[in-house]
Structure formats: C-alpha cells, structure tokens
Amino acid sequence: MCDIATNDDTRNESEFSSIFWNSMNTEIDSFRSPSEISIPEGVSITDEHCDDDDNDDNCDNRGQDLSQCINSNNPESVASLMSDKKENDEVIDETLLPLKLRQKKWIVGNFLGNGSFFRVYQAYSDGILLAIRRRYFRNQNNTTATKADHEIESEYQAYRKHVIDVLLKIGYHDNIATFFGSRRVGVIWEMFIEFAAGGDLFHEIDCYRTHMGRVPEEIITSRFRDLTRAVAYLHERKIAHLDIKVENCLITKWGSLKLSDFDYAIIFNSDTTVSPTQIGTRAYAPPQRFSSSTKPECADVWSCGIVLLLLITFRIPWVAAHKKDPTYVKWFNYINEKKTNKGSNCIFPLEFPDNTNSKFSDLLEHLLDPSEDTRMKITDVVNIYWLKNECCKPFVVGEKHYE
Numbered sequence: 001m002c003d004i005a006t007n008d009d010t011r012n013e014s015e016f017s018s019i020f021w022n023s024m025n026t027e028i029d030s031f032r033s034p035s036e037i038s039i040p041e042g043v044s045i046t047d048e049h050c051d052d053d054d055n056d057d058n059c060d061n062r063g064q065d066l067s068q069c070i071n072s073n074n075p076e077s078v079a080s081l082m083s084d085k086k087e088n089d090e091v092i093d094e095t096l097l098p099l100k101l102r103q104k105k106w107i108v109g110n111f112l113g114n115g116s117f118f119r120v121y122q123a124y125s126d127g128i129l130l131a132i133r134r135r136y137f138r139n140q141n142n143t144t145a146t147k148a149d150h151e152i153e154s155e156y157q158a159y160r161k162h163v164i165d166v167l168l169k170i171g172y173h174d175n176i177a178t179f180f181g182s183r184r185v186g187v188i189w190e191m192f193i194e195f196a197a198g199g200d201l202f203h204e205i206d207c208y209r210t211h212m213g214r215v216p217e218e219i220i221t222s223r224f225r226d227l228t229r230a231v232a233y234l235h236e237r238k239i240a241h242l243d244i245k246v247e248n249c250l251i252t253k254w255g256s257l258k259l260s261d262f263d264y265a266i267i268f269n270s271d272t273t274v275s276p277t278q279i280g281t282r283a284y285a286p287p288q289r290f291s292s293s294t295k296p297e298c299a300d301v302w303s304c305g306i307v308l309l310l311l312i313t314f315r316i317p318w319v320a321a322h323k324k325d326p327t328y329v330k331w332f333n334y335i336n337e338k339k340t341n342k343g344s345n346c347i348f349p350l351e352f353p354d355n356t357n358s359k360f361s362d363l364l365e366h367l368l369d370p371s372e373d374t375r376m377k378i379t380d381v382v383n384i385y386w387l388k389n390e391c392c393k394p395f396v397v398g399e400k401h402y403e
Contacts, residue, residue, distance in 0.1 A: 090186055093156075096163050097181035101192060106132060113200065113247075115261075122195060130180065133191040152187060159189050166265050170239060175230035177250055177260035196258055198251030201307070205246060209314045214353045220311045220360070223249070225387050226257035227307060231300050232382045234259075240268050240296030243280025244303035246310055268296045287321040287328075287370050298372040301381070305367030309350075312360055317350055321370070332370050339374075359386055 094102045109122035112131060123132035137152045159182075167179045178194040198204070201223060208215045227249060234241060241248075242264040250258045264280040266272070273293035279285045286302035288294035306316060318328035330349045337346050348361055363384070366376035382388065 091183060092186065093160075093184040096160065096168075097183045097192065101128070101181060102183075108132065120193075123192070129195050131177075131193045131195045133193060135189045135191075137187050137189065156184060156189065162263075166239065166267060167262055169237065169267070170234070170262065170265075171237075173230060173233045175226045175256065175258055176233065177258040179262070193260065194258065196250035196260075197253040198255065201246040201249035201251060201257065201311075204251055205310060205314060215311050217357060220308070221387065221390055222255070223257050223311060224304075224308050225382075227259060227304060228378060228381045228387070230257075230259040231304060232378045234265075235297050235300070235378050238268055239265055240272075240274075241265050241300055241303075242274065242278060242296055243284075244300055244307060245281050245284050246307055249307065266296060272296055274299065282320055283316050285321065286372070287323075287332075288372060290320065290322045295372055297378065298375055301367055301375055301378055304378070304381070305364055308360065308364060308367065312352060312356060313350065331368065335365060335369055338365065363387075 091103075104125040106123045106125045109124060112120040112122060114120065118133050118135035120131055120133045123130050137155045163182055167182075170176060170179060172178055177196060180192040180194070182189065182191045184190070205215060208219075227244070231241065231244070241259065241262065243261060244259070248259060248261040250260050252258060264278065266274065266278070272295070274296050275293055276285075276289050278296075279289050279294070279299055282289075284303040284306045286294055286299050289299070302321075309316065318325045318331070321328050323329060323332070327349075334346055334349045350361075350364075352361065363381075367381070369375040
C-alpha cells in the first residue's frame with residue numbers, strides 16, 4: 001500500500017528545508033560582502049557551447065524529440081578522473097561553506113546525473129543528506145594534468161565570484177533547490193545543494209511518454225506552476241536563470257518541482273541585455289539569441305514556454321527559434337497573423353495530443369511570442385486564474401502514475 005502525501009506532509013518537507021536553511025542563513029549572509037575578486041580576461045564559469053548557428057551537427061541539445069534534447073546518459077570526458085589514484089584530495093578552501101558543513105568527511109553515494117564538466121552525487125555526513133556537484137577545473141582538452149596553476153586559480157576565482165555575487169543572493173524558496181555553499185578540494189570545485197529524491201523532469205516526462213503516451217493535465221499544471229513560481233521569485237530579486245530546461249527541474253519525494261543549476265544566472269536591471277554566449281541551451285533560447293542581444297527576464301519566460309511544450313508534446317518542434325528553421329517560421333507567422341488579424345482564420349501550427357485543454361495552447365501563444373515587447377511577463381503568468389487556483393491530485397509515494 002502506498003502512502004499518500006497530504007498537504008501537511010508537503011508542508012513538513014518545505015519546513016524541514018526551510019529550518020535547515022535558516023539554521024545557516026546568518027552565517028551564509030556573512031559571505032555576501034561585496035566581491036573584490038576580479039575575473040581574468042577569457043575566464044568563464046559556464047560550460048562551453050557551440051555558437052555557430054550554421055553548424056547544427058556540432059551543437060548539443062538540439063534534437064527534435066525529447067530524448068534528443070539532452071543526452072543525460074553521456075558521461076563527460078573527465079569522468080575517469082573520479083577514480084584517479086593520483087588525485088589531490090586536500091581541502092584548499094572552505095570559506096564559502098557554513099561552519100556546520102565544514103571539516104566533514106562526506107560519504108559519496110549514488111550517482112545522480114552529469115553535465116558537460118560536472119557530476120552530481122548523493123553525499124552523506126553526520127545525518128545530513130545533500131547533493132554534491134563535483135566539477136574539475138579543466139584546460140581545453142578537459143583534463144587537469146597539464147593545466148598551469150595560474151589557470152586553475154583563475155577559473156577558481158571566477159567560480160568564487162559567481163557564488164558571492166549571485167548564488168548566495170538567491171536564498172530560500174520552496175521551488176528552488178537550495179544552495180548551501182561550496183568548497184575547493186584539490187582541483188575539484190564542490191557545490192552542496194538540496195537533494196531531490198525524485199530525479200529530474202526530463203526522466204519523469206520520459207516515463208509518461210513510454211508508459212502512458214501523455215502527461216496528465218494535473219501533472220502539467222503542477223509542474224509548470226512550481227516552475228513559474230520559482231522564476232517569479234528569482235525575477236523579483238533581479239536574478240535571471242538563463243538555462244531553464246527540463247534537466248534543471250528536479251522533483252522532490254513528494255512531487256514538487258525545484259529549479260536547479262544556476263551556472264548561467266546573472267543579476268540584472270531594467271537595462272540589462274545578454275549576448276548569445278550567456279544563454280545556456282540553444283533549443284530553449286528565444287529568437288533574439290540568434291539575431292541580437294536579449295533581455296534576460298524575457299529569455300527565461302521563453303524557456304518556461306519550451307518546458308511547457310515538452311510537458312504537453314514530449315518534443316521541441318524546431319531545432320532552434322531561428323528564421324532558417326521552417327517549423328519555427330510557421331510559428332512566427334502564426335503569432336504575427338493572430339496579432340494583425342485577431343486570429344480569425346489562423347490554424348494552430350503545433351501538434352498536440354487529442355483532447356489537450358485549449359488553455360495550454362492559449363498560454364503558449366503568450367509565452368512563445370517572438371517579440372520581447374509583447375511576450376508575457378512572469379508576474380502575469382503566475383497570476384493566471386487557473387494556474388494559481390486549480391487544485392492538483394495528491395502525489396502518491398511509490399505509485400507509478402503512468403500505469
């Protein structure tokens with residue numbers, strides 16, 4: 001028999017995370033003094049991405065089908081270093097880690113996932129279970145053996161500045177995977193993050209596709225509501241994520257969604273624009289990414305629209321929101337026709353499963369508006385009546401919802 005997670009259970013989970021955060025919050029606040037760390041020219045904290053719009057074969061994450069959007073099972077080239085007997089495991093810097101998490105022997109458990117240059121594991125110490133993300137400082141060949149000390153130090157200082165300037169300003173929110181701090185161990189940068197036992201949204205969607213053929217409407221609503229609440233909270237604090245995608249949406253034991261992975265996140269103001277290299281994943285990027293600079297908060301809203309599209313259809317219909325892509329051109333023309341002709345004879349150009357509620361297609365037209373000026377604001381999204389007030393079925397622990 002399965003245990004049903006009531007509202008009280010879900011609240012208890014949030015309260016536990018909040019209490020743990022608050023117990024270290026004062027200390028974490030002390031890290032947030034203005035950063036005087038300078039980033040040497042050419043140093044970036046983000047993974048390297050292909051920016052050649054004319055060379056689709058060499059760019060990641062641009063497949064048509066969901067399973068092609070991200071190959072989450074492809075280990076990064078530095079994975080072999082995890083078992084390198086010559087690895088230097090000396091703790092060099094724990095100053096960005098709360099005292100309660102310092103000088104601990106962390107038992108590394110199950111592998112949880114990976115990116116281009118990092119791997120994520122369960123980590124346990126003294127009754128504390130967290131996720132630990134390990135990233136190696138690298139050279140152009142993704143190795144550390146021949147990397148000069150000054151290069152490692154430069155990259156480390158770039159990470160340290162990002163932690164102080166952005167990550168420690170995020171704070172606590174029910175729908176954000178809490179960042180507790182970081183440390184440097186030898187040539188490894190370790191980040192300590194709230195553990196989410198349910199995996200990521202990519203795998204949840206894939207299970208529904210395989211076993212059920214569609215994601216139930218109440219799950220779509222619940223997941224998208226949690227995501228937009230997280231983004232609204234970030235934007236209120238003038239933080240843009242810039243790499244929103246299903247792989248960065250984690251699912252907790254009780255079925256709530258938490259946004260994670262803030263490598264590309266920035267602090268923005270009303271005049272801030274970002275270049276193409278500052279946006280994480282091409283398939284989730286707005287059309288402005290391929291023609292000019294874009295407003296970071298507008299880019300996040302577009303990415304939320306792509307996540308909603310994946311929840312409904314399991315796929316991104318275009319390789320990129322670029323005028324060279326015929327499917328995107330159809331969408332672009334459709335939105336413009338609706339604006340000029342008020343939609344009198346417009347046919348919705350995307351294929352949805354039978355009996356999909358029209359409220360989703362209506363919302364997508366506003367989220368995936370090619371124009372930043374008329375694209376929906378995240379504050380308006382979270383206040384949509386049905387998204388704000390519609391109840392969802394309780395999440396059942398251990399239940400296979402796709403059966």
